[in-house]
Amino acid sequence: MQIKIIIAGPRGKMGSEAVRMVNNEDTFDLVACIDRKNGGKALKDIESLPALDIPIYEDPEQCFQETDADVFIDLTTPDVGFEHTKLSLLYDIRPVVGTSGFTQEQIEALADLSTTHGTGCLIAPNFAIGAVLMMQFAKTAAKYLPDVEIIEKHHDQKLDAPSGTAVKTANMIQETRQSKQQGHPDEKETLNGARGAETDGIHIHSLRLPGLIAHQEVLFGGPGQTLTVKHDSYNRASFMEGVKLSVNKVMESDKLIYGLENILE
Numbered sequence: 001m002q003i004k005i006i007i008a009g010p011r012g013k014m015g016s017e018a019v020r021m022v023n024n025e026d027t028f029d030l031v032a033c034i035d036r037k038n039g040g041k042a043l044k045d046i047e048s049l050p051a052l053d054i055p056i057y058e059d060p061e062q063c064f065q066e067t068d069a070d071v072f073i074d075l076t077t078p079d080v081g082f083e084h085t086k087l088s089l090l091y092d093i094r095p096v097v098g099t100s101g102f103t104q105e106q107i108e109a110l111a112d113l114s115t116t117h118g119t120g121c122l123i124a125p126n127f128a129i130g131a132v133l134m135m136q137f138a139k140t141a142a143k144y145l146p147d148v149e150i151i152e153k154h155h156d157q158k159l160d161a162p163s164g165t166a167v168k169t170a171n172m173i174q175e176t177r178q179s180k181q182q183g184h185p186d187e188k189e190t191l192n193g194a195r196g197a198e199t200d201g202i203h204i205h206s207l208r209l210p211g212l213i214a215h216q217e218v219l220f221g222g223p224g225q226t227l228t229v230k231h232d233s234y235n236r237a238s239f240m241e242g243v244k245l246s247v248n249k250v251m252e253s254d255k256l257i258y259g260l261e262n263i264l265e
């Protein structure tokens, strides 16, 4: 069976990689794109993209209304991605969302909409299989070594901090770790932010530098020992196996799935 796909953000770093991946998959058909143009070149003039003989929409609602599609892939920005995903569910087109930076409330709202419509939806904070394994190993380690800090490092064009991966890692750690405040009870920051962001006592430090792609270390400490679980993405192709798997799996789902670990066999 052919899976008909819409992509939003086709000229972006991830979106352009997804366009190439979909074009190279025999069972996937790219049927439309949502692209705001943003005063830049037309999609057809972007050398790194394959020739696209499909409708390109600026208005997402018009795209969902007029396009016969099975799956919608969003790789845009947090605010826009949330609106796109809502609309896609309203039109019963299954979203696969890589866009990060959604709040917990937004994810819950999308889960409700997905269930009400019986339309599958997959939100993956990280599509790289290695990153998912890193999160799972961290979840296991936290059971035995509950003192943990997360360092995530990304390219300097990233809009959201902390990364979706870091937030998801903290959530997964909370599933096995007893709630605790870490560090000295009397510790004080002499420079605001020195101890990073904090959720349930877990500190998250976000680094942004040119040259980086997507990297994370989860550090655990116990008496006389530390353990580091680390993952690096060196290019955006690292995410594409996960996008492929998500497109196939969302076709079989009638509710929202949050995290690639829930579809890995």
Ligand SMILES: NC(=O)C1=CN([C@@H]2O[C@H](COP(=O)(O)OP(=O)(O)OC[C@H]3O[C@@H](n4cnc5c(N)ncnc54)[C@H](OP(=O)(O)O)[C@@H]3O)[C@@H](O)[C@H]2O)C=CC1
Residues within 6 Å of the ligand: 008, 009, 010, 011, 012, 013, 014, 015, 034, 035, 036, 037, 038, 075, 076, 077, 078, 080, 097, 098, 099, 100, 101, 124, 125, 126, 127, 128, 239
């Ligand atoms: N889940 C995962 O594994 C991964 C997730 N991500 C996430 O994916 C998202 C995209 O990342 P990345 O590709 O690096 O970012 P880019 O900035 O390269 O791409 C984002 C694209 O979204 C487009 N866009 C912005 N606003 C709109 C709009 N109103 N309508 C249509 N398109 C719009 C931009 O268009 P324009 O060019 O005109 O500004 C741009 O092309 C981010 O949220 C990132 O965190 C990234 C990597 C992996």
Ligand SMILES: O=C(O)C1=N[C@H](C(=O)O)C[C@H](O)C1
Residues within 6 Å of the ligand: 100, 101, 125, 126, 127, 154, 158, 162, 163, 164, 165, 166, 213, 214, 215
């Ligand atoms: O913006 C990125 O690049 C990435 N964003 C995702 C996140 O916020 O975790 C996934 C990956 O880290 C790359």
